[in-house]
Amino acid sequence: MVVAGTATAAAARPTGTARYDFDGPAPLADVTGHGHDLSPVSRNGGTFRTVPHNGGTALAFPPPCQKEPCPRIALRAPATSQLNPGRRPIRFGAAVRLAADQTTKGENVLQKGYSIRGSQYKLQIDGLAGRPSCVLVDDRRPDIHAAISSVGVADDNWHTLECRRRGPRLTILVDDVPRGRATLPADLSVSNRIPFSLGGKGSFADNDQFQGMLDDVWVEIS
Incomplete structure (x- = not known):
């Protein structure tokens, strides 16, 4: 099990997609x-x-900004069907470090x-408590399905987060401890032509900017 302050399980993550x-x-x-x-x-x-992390490096994103114009950044991979799971099982995750004053x-x-x-899969961290959640949205129905963690991660320690979709x-x-679940339509499908992004939706206003540190991001589609 990974404990707070480390992310040693990252090396064991599947090579994946x-x-x-x-x-x-x-x-x-x-x-x-x-x-x-x-x-x-x-x-x-x-x-x-x-920034140094676990013998390698992690990325630190812009700190909180209270007055516009605020710095914004996202990291994008080109749109590709290879990152669309459709109805297949998918796992995705990351190691994050977020302080209490970095939540939004x-x-x-x-x-x-x-x-x-266009449908969606997403890992996010919300609210003052910094509670992570996994989100899936079907490509035909706009309902948002979210598995919300019962614990927060905004304690300035490293934590590993993982989302797992299998069937419903x-x-x-x-x-590595299950902290929340949601039930999905068994036929929910995620397939779109939108780029894969880390750290925010994009560089536009209201981009849901990530403000902490990020490492070992992965996606595995079965």
Whole structure:
């Protein structure tokens, strides 16, 4: 089990469909070799910096901003059907570090698609308590299905987060412990032509900017 303050289980994560460890000379490369490399999109000076973590590096996103124009940044991989699970089982997750003063009403860790159009899978951290959740939205019906963690992670320690969809069940795990579940339509399908993004929806206003540290992001579609 991973304990707070570490993320040693990241090395045991499956190679999967896409994975980003943010190490080496090309920190935004997809280390699976599948070519889902990331590129930043930013506005108002938004950028990331690398910070030491677990013998490698993690990414630190812009700190909280109370007055516009605020720096914004997201990291995007080009739209591809290879990152669309459809109705298949999918797992995705990341290691995160977020302090109590870095929480907002909504921060997006990773996502593909939007809830209002085109279907979606997403990992987010919401509210002052910093409670993570997993979200799935069907490509035909706009209902939002969320598995919300019963515990928060905004304690300035590293935590691993994982979302698991298998058939009609969506589960969120925090440090390898199941912390919330949701029931899905068995035929729920996620398929869209929207880029895969880390750290926010994009660089526009109200982009649900992630404000903490991020490492070992991965997606596995069975």
